[in-house]
Amino acid sequence: MVSVTASETRSRPFLPAAFRNAFVDALAMVAVLVLAGLAVFLFGGAAMQRVVTYAAIMLTAVLGLQIFSGNTGIVSFGHAAFVGLGAYATGILTMPAALQRTALRDLPPFLAGHELSFFAALAVVLVLAVLIGLLTGTPLLRLSGSSMAIATLAMLIIVYTLLVASREITRGSQPFYGVPREVGLWTAVVVASIALLAARLFRETSFGLAARAAADDERGAAAVGVDHRTARLAAWVLSAVAAMAAGAMMAQFLGAFSPRDFYFDLGFTLLAMLIVGGMSSSLGAFAGVVVTIVVVEVVRRFEGGGVVLGFQLPVLFGLTQGVLAVAMILVIWRRPTGLFGDRELDLLRRSESASIAASAEPPRRAGAGHVAADHLSRRYAGVVAVDDVTLSFDTDSITGIIGPNGAGKTTLLNMLAGDVQPSAGSVSIGMPVGKASAFRFARAGIARTFQNIRIFPRMTVLENVVVAARQVEPDLAAAEAAAMRELARMGLEAFADRPAAGLAYGLRRRLEVARALALKPRFLLLDEPAAGMNAVETAELVAILAAVRAERRIGVILIEHDMRLVMNLCERVVVIDHGRVIADGTPAEAQTNPAVVAAYLGSRTARAHMDAKTD
Ligand SMILES: Nc1ncnc2c1ncn2[C@@H]1O[C@H](COP(=O)(O)OP(=O)(O)OP(=O)(O)O)[C@@H](O)[C@H]1O
Numbered sequence: 001m002v003s004v005t006a007s008e009t010r011s012r013p014f015l016p017a018a019f020r021n022a023f024v025d026a027l028a029m030v031a032v033l034v035l036a037g038l039a040v041f042l043f044g045g046a047a048m049q050r051v052v053t054y055a056a057i058m059l060t061a062v063l064g065l066q067i068f069s070g071n072t073g074i075v076s077f078g079h080a081a082f083v084g085l086g087a088y089a090t091g092i093l094t095m096p097a098a099l100q101r102t103a104l105r106d107l108p109p110f111l112a113g114h115e116l117s118f119f120a121a122l123a124v125v126l127v128l129a130v131l132i133g134l135l136t137g138t139p140l141l142r143l144s145g146s147s148m149a150i151a152t153l154a155m156l157i158i159v160y161t162l163l164v165a166s167r168e169i170t171r172g173s174q175p176f177y178g179v180p181r182e183v184g185l186w187t188a189v190v191v192a193s194i195a196l197l198a199a200r201l202f203r204e205t206s207f208g209l210a211a212r213a214a215a216d217d218e219r220g221a222a223a224v225g226v227d228h229r230t231a232r233l234a235a236w237v238l239s240a241v242a243a244m245a246a247g248a249m250m251a252q253f254l255g256a257f258s259p260r261d262f263y264f265d266l267g268f269t270l271l272a273m274l275i276v277g278g279m280s281s282s283l284g285a286f287a288g289v290v291v292t293i294v295v296v297e298v299v300r301r302f303e304g305g306g307v308v309l310g311f312q313l314p315v316l317f318g319l320t321q322g323v324l325a326v327a328m329i330l331v332i333w334r335r336p337t338g339l340f341g342d343r344e345l346d347l348l349r350r351s352e353s354a355s356i357a358a359s360a361e362p363p364r365r366a367g368a369g370h371v372a373a374d375h376l377s378r379r380y381a382g383v384v385a386v387d388d389v390t391l392s393f394d395t396d397s398i399t400g401i402i403g404p405n406g407a408g409k410t411t412l413l414n415m416l417a418g419d420v421q422p423s424a425g426s427v428s429i430g431m432p433v434g435k436a437s438a439f440r441f442a443r444a445g446i447a448r449t450f451q452n453i454r455i456f457p458r459m460t461v462l463e464n465v466v467v468a469a470r471q472v473e474p475d476l477a478a479a480e481a482a483a484m485r486e487l488a489r490m491g492l493e494a495f496a497d498r499p500a501a502g503l504a505y506g507l508r509r510r511l512e513v514a515r516a517l518a519l520k521p522r523f524l525l526l527d528e529p530a531a532g533m534n535a536v537e538t539a540e541l542v543a544i545l546a547a548v549r550a551e552r553r554i555g556v557i558l559i560e561h562d563m564r565l566v567m568n569l570c571e572r573v574v575v576i577d578h579g580r581v582i583a584d585g586t587p588a589e590a591q592t593n594p595a596v597v598a599a600y601l602g603s604r605t606a607r608a609h610m611d612a613k614t615d
Contacts, residue, residue, distance in 0.1 A: 016476035017356050018204040018466070021348040026200035028345060029286050030193040033059075037189040049185050051297060056188035057249045059289045062273045063192075063199040064242030066285040068235045069274065070199075071208050073215030074145065077267050078136075078152030079243045081159035084262025085132060086125050086247020087254075088163065088170055091179045093121040094252065099178040106168035118182040118252055122191075125248045126241055133240030137233045144218075156267055163259035175256045183252035191249060195242045199282040200344065206470045207234035213456045213467045219419065220454030222438035223447070224515055225471030265321065272324045276331050278338025280458065287340045292324060299323045342458060349497055356462075356496075358488045359481035369395045369430040369522050371416055371446065371555065376425035377579075378411050385411040387579035388425070395522055396553040398545070400560055400570035400587070408579040409559045410451055413525050416557070417441055417448045430522075443471055447521035449512040451528050451559075457501035461492055464500050464511055468518040486514040490544065506537045513541075517548065524548070526558040530565050538562060542569050567591075 015023065033056065040048045065079045095103070097113040104112075116124070140151050163170050170176060202208045207230070213221040214228035221228055251257065269292075277288020302308070305315040316322075331338060372392040378385045386408045393399055401409050414420035415427055418441030431444055442448075447468075456464050465483035466476075473479040487493045490510040495503060503511060509529060516524055529545075530538045542565055549556055560566050566573060566587065573590040575583040583593045590596055 016204075016480055017348070018463075018476065018480065019201065021346060022200045022204045022344070023197075024347045025283070025345040026197045028347060029196050029200070029283065032286075033189055033193060033196070037185055041185060051293065053183070053185045053188045053253060055289060055293045056185075056192040057183075057246050057253055058270075058273065058293065059192045059286065060188075060195040060249065061243050061246035062270055062277075062285045062289050063195040063282060064239045064244075064246060065270050065274050066239075066279065066282060067199050067202055067242060068232075068239035070280045070282075070285070071203065071211040071215065071235050072232050074232075075149045075271070076152040076239075077149065077271065078155040078159075079239065079270055080262050080264075080267035081156045082129070082132070082240050082243035083247035083250060083266060083270075084159060084163060084259065086129065086244030087251035087257060087262065088176065088247075089125050089128055089244070090118070090121045090248040090251040091176055091257075092169065093124060094118060094180055094182075095178050096180070103176075103178050104168070104171065108168065111169065118180075118187065118248070122245060122248045125244050129241040129244035130237055132244070133237035134233070136240070137236035141229055141232050141236060156263070160259050160263050163262070170259065173258055173260070175258050177256035179251050179255050181252055181255045183249045188249055188253070191245055195245065196282060196286065198238065198242065199285065202235070202238060203282070203344070204476075206474075206476075207231045209459075209463060209467045209470060211235050212459055212463075216456035216458050217454045219438070220450065220456065221467070223417065223419070223442055223450070223454065224468035224519060225439050225442035226467065227439050268321070269324065272328045275328050275338060278340040278342055280337065280342035281340065281344045283344050284338045284340045284342070288338065291339065292327070295323060295327065296320050343499075346497075356480050356484050358484035358493070359478065367395070367522070369445075369555075370428075371430065371523050371557075372428045373412070373416065374426050374428065376412070376415055376427065377423050378408075378415060378420060379423045384579050386415065386422075389576075389579070389581055390425075391574060391581065391584070393523065393555050393557055395555040396549070397572060398549055398556040398558070398570050399572040399574060400558055400566040401574045401576060402560065402563075402566060402590070403576035407576045409576055410527055411579075412576065413448070413527055413557070413559055417446055417525055419448075442468075442519055442521075445519070445522035446525065447516035447519040447523070448525035449509070449516055449527060449529060451531065453505075453508050453512055455500045455503075455508055455511050455515070457499065459500055460497050461500050461503065461511060462487065462496040465515050465518045468515045472518075472520050482520075483514075483518050486518045489517070489548075490514040491540075506533050509533065510541075513544070521554060523555040523557065526556065526560075528559055528561065530560060530562045538565055541565075545569060 036052055040052045061079065061083050065076060069076050092111055093114045093116045097115055100107060100112055136155060140148060143151050164173050210221065210226040210228065210231035213226050214231060218228060273288040273292045274285055276292055277286065278284025299320050302313055303316055303319045305313050370392050373389050376389045377387055389412060403409050411420060415422050417438060419438040429441060429444055429446055462483060465486055466479055469479035469483045470476065473482055484493065487496055490513060492507060492510055492514060500511060513529065530541055533541065545556060546569065570587055573585065573587050574581060575590055575596045583590050583596045
């Protein structure tokens, strides 16, 4: 459990808490793998050693898939293609030259006669994997969600077709043979161990955090400065590296193979293993491989028929794939997050040793600055949501935006946050942000919360805030300490290690504010921050916002229907009706403005709200 201390620890930790925890988790899984290797090495026969070697190779490939699909939430059917490319590249690079002259007579000269050792070939394959990852990822990741998943399927088919068509290099659909079989148990165990470390640690890097945040809520992630395309590309490239490393080992493990070995069957097996274990964690990938290999080894014995309890079984062709398919369906049905859920081992997080001190460093104060809307309009097929609005907001002030339902308040706020593009006019935030997009606005100091809360439910409460802190603080340990400080401010430190999904409604709203503040913003844009809160919670929120403003001198712009909150907290009130600004002044002026009363306060209840005096 994370504990908070009031002051920052004197000695800086060797590694940020998240990495220490990840490292220990990975070491625990590596220990199990090494012990399994040792057990079959000492006590198992050659057949058992081959099973564990194969399991370690598959583990490397499944971890590759997990790095991408587990962190981004996008299923990939294409990773078998990476395994195939790694296998063929290794086969060509390591095949003895004499054999090449007979088996691959038409091999282009630049590919011929290298005769590399396995590890030299692996190094080349890894470089190749980065290039192939960048080349395939850049166009693929322009798509989103299910279209991206379908595109990975297309990639699998394209690579298969290329392997079959490139006869001079691959022998087409004929078996590619003559690859030296240097990869044994320990090579596979070592490479799989490195893949385990990489997969477990990647989760905690800023790319891993960003990819997971975007998987949970893409708009919410952009609002805390996450560039999801870059994060996904990083995950894709690393996953290609792991999958191609698995392919390199597979080539030398099998010695002979054909394109069919890296097609739908393998793609399905990799996915089945990951889904059975649990897609979202490296623990899931690890467990999935162990469970499915054990099941497959047992089932395989019955595939060719045999006698069980006196009964003669028929030959059951495809029994293993069938059992895997049923296992996958059962898991998806009964346990959608896989056998091992979507949490890592988190060995250190469970103990006191992972305490993170809240940063004592005072957060930066916003300098003078402004956010301005210049003749801003936004139309939606026939509806003019915002109509020619010109407004300017300064730091060190709190402005309330009020107006009837559907007046255009949220649309205006979305444009000020770079989340919605104006149909006409422009937004200036006091510094250049290049192509306007929400993540660039967030990094430039425009933080926001949403009317419908957009936290990252599958991440912990602390991770929710660290994602934001990392966008402005490259040092992870410092980002953790800053995130802890914001959690403590919002009274959430006791929940730091819990999944955010478990928070009650009011606490989720607070978490969203803590997350926004971790961006060290110049402006904080809040869309109905008190919605759904009771009077006590609202009063606490008002006190927190007033304290934040006093401490940091930031500009706060909030949309709110709770007039008591607006009148108590805001120095300026902007009233919007039918997309236009109809009043802009002090709360007292708004209360007595006849246009406001006429346009906004038709009903008696609303008038009663408006008449609420400041406490
Ligand atoms: N994505 C969209 N597509 C089509 N119409 C939209 C879209 N977003 C907003 N609108 C329309 O624009 C108008 C203004 O909506 P907006 O949500 O900005 O108002 P609001 O003042 O925030 O309302 P509320 O107080 O109910 O949240 C409404 O008529 C709404 O239906």
